[in-house]
Amino acid sequence: MEGLYDSFIIEISEDNMAGWLKQIGKNESPITKEALDKYIEEHGIVYGVIKENVSQVIDNRAVFPIIIAKGTKPQNGENAYLLPIFPENCDKSQDENETVDLREVKKIPSVTQGSIVGKKVDKVDQVDGMDILGNEVKGKPPRDFILRPGKNTRVSDDNHQIISLIDGQIVAEKKVIHVFPVYEINGDLDLKEGNVDFVGNVNIRGSVPSGFKIKAKGDVRIHGSVEGAEIEAGGSIYINQGVVAQGKGLIKAHGDLHTSFINQGNIHVDGDVHVLQSILHSNVSAQKCVYCYRGRGNIVGGKVFAGKGIVVNEAGNSMSTPTTLFVGVNQHIIEKEAYFKLEIEKSKAELEKMNLLLQKISSQGSDQDLSPKLRIMKLRLRNTIRETETNLLDYIESLSESEEIFDEQLNATVKVKRTVYPNTSIHYGKYKRKIISKHQSVVFKFDKNEIIFDVL
Template sequence: MGDVSERYDIQITKDGMTATLVEKTRKEDELETENATTVEQLLEFIKEQGVVYGVQEQQVISYIEDPQTNSLPIVVAEGKPPINGEKAYLLPVQLKTEQKEQVLGNQTVDLKQVIDIPTVSEGDLVGEKIEATAGIPGMNVLGEKVEQKPGKDIQIRPGKNTRISEDGLKLFSLVDGQVSVEKKLIHVYPNYEVNGDVNMKTGNISFVGNVTIRGNVPTGFSVSAKGDIRIYGTVEGAILEAGGSIFVTAGIVAQDSGNIKAGQDLHTTFVNQANVNVGGDLHVGQAILHSRCSVGGTIFCEKGKGSIVGGQLSAAKGIHAVEIGNSMHSKTALFIGVDQTTLEKEKTLQEAVKKASDELEKLEKLLNAFAAKEKAGIALAPNERIMKLRVRNTIVQTEQTLQDAKEELEDMIENKEDNEFGTLTVKKTIFPNVSVTFGKYRRKIKSPHQYVKFALVDGEIKLLPM
């Protein structure tokens, strides 16, 4: 075994998941007099170095049989990574929906994927908690167990007009209405419906529930909803703001005016010269043209033509399209990673946590003062008793505010760590004059590429085959 240890070395990565066989630096006269190493000797040497799991015997055999073709270094063992547990989450129940078809030109469009309006009755099940999973431990090449990270649990809370079952696992509607889904909350809102276009007769719309418009929203008008906004026609240079998601059937043609803002997702057929700000994902069927889009999740433009041309698009988790840019080399800027809006929201949440914590501390001191007075046998005055009840109620509300802010902040930080930079995928062609930016790294496309994926690898934007 002496000859083997003099010729070879085993390098194990810091995490213990990969072992690599390397050749030591030797003098020329040692190379001329060395004896051939057998497969058995090399496998025994690997074992003696403590590598006992995931040994790639075929790699060793191939190297011994043909060292010229299979030159060193070679990976001779790989560990099994742990499988982390899945987070608990709130799953909306599949409900009866209103589905329609509309004729655009000579083409009949099935709106099932764009307009999906879940309607519920009082007492209907609207969501249920899917429990977190424990995950599966892994093993490194040294035969040591690698602990997995268990999935994070959540406590579901009632949204607007919903109640939780006694076991804390199901959510039921308290009213007849339409469902609006957030990440950890499901609301049932009443619905305000406009049976046609928004115009001078309807005026601007602001509603605490969901809004459905069975026509167009022209330039200069605004529609605001606490829940979702669903529009069966076209949106021009209007202002739309939804606490939930926005669904636009016939597309958005904004002419560089107006603003579209959704707390959750935006689903539409096309986006042309629009300003879009979405907290969740942006789903576009045909094209995004010369628009400014800031997205907290992922941009999907993969159905139909799936074209992104011009403008500036920012997405925290990734962008997926069929084509990006065009043969005219229109300037198109893509930004992937944590955007400024997300950073600002994180700062706001941090401030909200501090404010709620400070307020809670003051309230608890005041409550303790009342308790100490009563313990000393001093009766509280009528106004003090009222104040004590108010303090208790305020403490409950402040604790809930603090918990909500902490959970949202934890999720944001966790998502930032898990998805610091996503990927850009192009199913067909990406054209010249498209710039791709991952954080502080930027790459400008100078020639067409097809069927490719862009990712940030070791501080460099790599172009990888699909």
């Protein structure tokens, strides 16, 4: 054993998932299996010993340092999720190498009454691991959710499918699928049509000039361009020919934004922003990701924020135009999280009061024994309770999504596939890194209170 202590040391990784045998001096005496096993055990290593590597040490075949024990890493669970089922006539996802036709009029996913428009994919439980010291290492448990009907949809008897109640167009959210009727304008939005406020999907087969307002409960699809208009969608927004806003107006969506380019636009979406060509001198905010890499794929000037990450071909330009990229959690998400927490507490308190009142009314007898006034009150209470319970689920799921963004903020990255130019600034909260020289194909990340970058 003396030869082992004098000639070798065992180093264990910080996470206790691996152990290495390192040679620190010349070993004159042969090493027996019993002695090496005891030496390993004295360091607390009781799991994951690699027998083949131990044999190499005993037979003098090892190249040091050699790993002698390796733990089993845990496998995180996979969250349950809602999978939309679009009909065959809807948009297909496009390969990034395909030629992009900006004039293409995309097909709209329409369904008929009784169609299955979504299904729940069940969660996959986590698998726990173990470190080399014999400690269990827990995997991250998956999140489940309750499948609920959206507007004009119902849940199947097996609680795993969403079925449309009407003919219409699908609007898919993260945990809910709606089917909305359609309001369509066959041309540009003009004074004859006026502003649009519709509880459904809006489809405009032309352009939207400055000064107009569009508000839709579902998706908004614009086949032309958008100038300095105000557009708000409960679902996603699709603009075929881009945004030319001259710093005016606001485009806001609960879902995603898909467009060919954004020039001097103001964008705020709760989902992702997908841009085919360029984002120029604009203020763009996405709670999830900003993607701008399919065509030219450049971001020049302005400010672009993304909660989960940015993927772009070029950031800035050869003229060193100031360009600012933010990733991580912003104040808007913090405020929304506080709002959801408050609404959850209020909803729980309201449900408690209403259930007590319902019990009090029910204790006076069956519906036939109650006075007409009490019967109406009981019916209204039941409806209000159902509505409050639905809202409570919405708030809980929205809070869960906000917490996911907080969990993932440290893993947010800025991927620049081609070139990042000087005078581009990368921000992670209060931390900032200003680019002073040109770099090719890099990814920026946050590590130990510092913004670093690696080659892609």
